[in-house]
Structure formats: C-alpha cells, structure tokens
Amino acid sequence: MDESKAPRPRRGRYRDPQAHAAVLRAARELVAELGYHKVTMERIAARAGVAKMTLYRWWPNKAAVITEAVTDQLAPGPQPDTGSVREDAGAHVTDLVRTLTLLGDPSVVAGALVERGEAGRAELRDLLVAWREPGAALLRRGIARGELPAALDIGAVIDSWLGYALYRVVFLESAPTEADLAGLVDALPYTRRKA
Structure with a gap:
C-alpha cells in the first residue's frame, strides 16, 4: 500500500490546558458578575483571551461551558x-x-x-x-x-x-x-x- 495515501490519524479536540482553565475561570467570573442569562460565548471568549471558535470546538453552547465551570461546586x-x-x-x-x-x-x-x-x-x-x-x-x-x-x-x-x-x-x-x-x-x- 502506498503510504502517502494511507489515512492520517484524526486529531481530537485538543484542549490547551491553560486556555481551558482560562475559559472555565472566565465563565465562573462572568456568571458571578452578570448572572447566567447575560453571559454569552462572546463574553467568555473575550474574558479568557481565546477565539470564540475555540469555545465552539470544545463546547456546543454556553450552558455546557458554564456547567463544566461549576461542576465541582x-x-x-x-x-x-x-x-x-x-x-x-x-x-x-x-x-x-x-x-x-x-x-x-x-x-x-x-x-x-x-x-x-x-x-x-x-x-x-x-x-x-x-x-x-x-x-x-x-x-x-x-x-x-x-x-x-x-x-x-x-x-x-x-x-x-x-x-x-x-x-x-x-x-x-x-x-x-x-x-x-x-x-x-x-x-x-x-x-x-x-x-
């Protein structure tokens, strides 16, 4: 088999640990400051210093981000x-x-x-x-x-x-x-x- 045509292993949704922690911290802070309903994916991304698309690669919506951010509580x-x-x-x-x-x-x-x-x-x-x-x-x-x-x-x-x-x-x-x-x-x- 021609190795150049072999399928490449798929990359998973790699989460940079520092960016991941920053997103969860930003979500907790924003909920505390604004309340759940005023938090948006845009605000979380801006506070965490990551692209909004990064959030959507890792979580389907704001509810998923916030749920993960407060799970330990x-x-x-x-x-x-x-x-x-x-x-x-x-x-x-x-x-x-x-x-x-x-x-x-x-x-x-x-x-x-x-x-x-x-x-x-x-x-x-x-x-x-x-x-x-x-x-x-x-x-x-x-x-x-x-x-x-x-x-x-x-x-x-x-x-x-x-x-x-x-x-x-x-x-x-x-x-x-x-x-x-x-x-x-x-x-x-x-x-x-x-x-």
Missing part, C-alpha cells in the same frame, strides 16, 4: 454530624437548595443542564443521585440514635427532599424559604425530639 460537601438528625437534615436540604440555585436565578443550574438535552438531563440526574447517599447516611445515624423509627423508608424520604427541591427551584422558579425547609425537616417521623 455542585457535589455535596462534607456532611456535618451534629448529633441531631433534625439539624443535620436541615443543613442537608439547605445545601441542596443552595446548590440548585448556585448561579443566582433559581432555575439556572437545572435549566442549564436541561438546556443541554439528554447529556444535560443525565448530568442533572447524576447531580441529584450524588445527594442521595449523604442524606441517607444522616437518616441512618438518626435511626441508630433512636431519633427516627427503624422502619423509616429512607429512600422515600430522600426522594421527597430531592423532588421537593427540584420542583420548587425548576418548575416554580422559586427557591424554598428557610421556613419551607424547616417544615420539610419537621415532617420526619421523630420518635424523640432532640433539644
């Missing part, structure tokens, strides 16, 4: 163990709502993910799944301490928290208040109340 952080399931649950649902409203407008995080189609919906699903185990762990601790009944359906409680937060933030576009979240936590079937 969407996972649950260390969960406190205060010795009170009520306090731990309150902190957990508050942090969940704070995550879903991270970019300001209540619908932005979930909206940015959903705007990206199936890939974004899968990322939103993964985001919510990541919050399941920390919530389940705090409920198991509450059961072990005798604050909650042993027969508690942990999965149903966690799903109700996730569903409530998502419904309020995405569909009603209104973040729950502290009182709303306290009511959600107070709905747990406590066997004994911690002071």
